[in-house]
Amino acid sequence: MATLKDVARLAGVSVKTVSNVVNGYSFVKPDNRARVEAALEATGYRPNLGARNLRRGRTGFIALVLPELSIPYFAELAGLVIAAAQEHEWNVLIEQTFGTLSGERLALASLGPHLVDAAILSPEALQVDDFQLSVPAVLLGEHAVDVPISRVGIDNVAAAKTAVGHLVSLGRKRIAAIGAHPQRGTAALRLEGYRAALAEADLEFAPSLVVPALNYHRADGAAAMKSLLDLRNPPDAVFCFNDLLAIGAMRAAAERLVRVPHDLAVVGFDNNEESLYSSPSLTSIAPDKAAIASAAVDLLHSRAGSPDLVPADVQTPFSLLVRESTVAR
């Protein structure tokens, strides 16, 4: 692999002049510039990023800490973050926590200024004390704990209220919720939106219709749905805190020969592509994931120099996409 030194020798100039050409410094004589460029071409020179970053005091990487890539929401988001990071010449390092406290702590511990310039975090279990970060960071989604770190995400209360309001407008009376979780901030907010929508419609809040989910996988949704269908008085609608839960719930309903949406209307959250092709297709809250990704990256970029500004709270848009799981074809 060619280094600056090789190029310099070939072009008959000093290393620094080559460096100047590479970095677009103006004051280089045309003929020297031409010779250097020819030599760059001839050697196929590519800067050693490690050395450059060592010298510049940055790493060229940002970390994306998320529960699991096999969860479609995070996979899609990761793809968008990678694309957004490219615009700022950042490479993205993905760390999976599997949603556990220990996994998240481990990931955080491995984050140092020597490894990444900044981090995008999607924590689920972290406590206040854990947020002793050595690099600028942005949190995705809500966090239960109150820490002075910027946040990017949608208004979960409003989104949940919209979703449940939709079910109410369809005339559903016994509306269940799947996805309550003691630790997760987003879960608490979505539950709050759920209750607000019920209250607004003068529907009674029934604790028995709120089912917790430890993980937000399809299997959890199916299990939760089964327990709801076992109730003496089962629901006629269900709001799931993410699409995977909803997919699992619809599967469980199908196995019990409960018709969706006729007997049971289902709304999800995240708008995974999967939900557009399920049978029936799934009504879902659609956050603007590209907006989340680019807002997070831009925020980190703009703050790269000035670490301790007042934390930002960026609200990205969302919409409700009505499909067959609530309104039949």
Place this chain on the structure above:
Amino acid sequence: MATLKDVARLAGVSVKTVSNVVNGYSFVKPDNRARVEAALEATGYRPNLGARNLRRGRTGFIALVLPELSIPYFAELAGLVIAAAQEHEWNVLIEQTFGTLSGERLALASLGPHLVDAAILSPEALQVDDFQLSVPAVLLGEHAVDVPISRVGIDNVAAAKTAVGHLVSLGRKRIAAIGAHPQRGTAALRLEGYRAALAEADLEFAPSLVVPALNYHRADGAAAMKSLLDLRNPPDAVFCFNDLLAIGAMRAAAERLVRVPHDLAVVGFDNNEESLYSSPSLTSIAPDKAAIASAAVDLLHSRAGSPDLVPADVQTPFSLLVRESTVAR
């Protein structure tokens, strides 16, 4: 951020002694070692990986080049590769190509020995000439072109034959295939397996039943299925070259009120988790993704020093998971 120098000053020893302690060098006097360790603890020292790698001539990263993270198969695989890479103290850099030739060339060009130690590639369109790699690499899946690069993956011909053989054993006579593609090596092999299974069952090969798909997304599967259902004599079974195509196909069938599996049996390929929860659930070829991921990483690791051994061809196991899309509950 503390450096070796800071630690050395605090412990009252030279920088190199600290380095020796950090790297587990044996000949350090116990009391010095203790003082250094205390100083390490006190300063919270973390090695600067950039500097270390610059000195060692490695980067600590491997690249994973794949079409798109929003495709579940690749998202799942990426998660497994990250986990496997951790075992060898490697970080994973993900590059998306979106399945285009230009995207793949771009990704390959950005790979240099200064950026990554090795690469795992999942190319779809690359030509022979493109494989001028400057780092050790492993290819996932088949490649149409013949290049001296190690490969990890399942036996696509055998897998396809198994899938179609299953449809044959159910008594299906008009078996279609969705996913033919002029460029992709895997597509050619799966088609070969399809034809072999037909031949073995004395079923005629009908070109009209083979539908190409440019991308392997759900939408392509739906479009292909629609064209098959428009035939004067539509198929009674379809083998889709991946699960997303199959999901799209099942959706299209449902929209035309074609019953799966009664009127149409469907088999997919990849065994995405999504396929277990669709209605009906999808029969699919299940490659052992964890085996693929760890085989690829291990191969790169074992060859890190010796670049040009004879390329390996690792065949990982697969199985056929029979579900409701071929055999009703």
Place this chain on the structure above:
DNA sequence: CTCGGTATTTACATCGTTGGAACAACGATG
């Protein structure tokens, strides 16, 4: 008490790059 050998530590150079200061070349000015 010196010598020889081993154990332990240190100084120094180095990886490839860039910032800063010093320096050289140049035409223009007085």
Place this chain on the structure above:
DNA sequence: CATCGTTGTTCCAACGATGTAAATACCGAG
């Protein structure tokens, strides 16, 4: 022709770590 400011180039140090080799400390044997 000396001086000056501008432009262009080079030299040197530094980023933080590690390999090499030289230097020092330590030990028992002679």
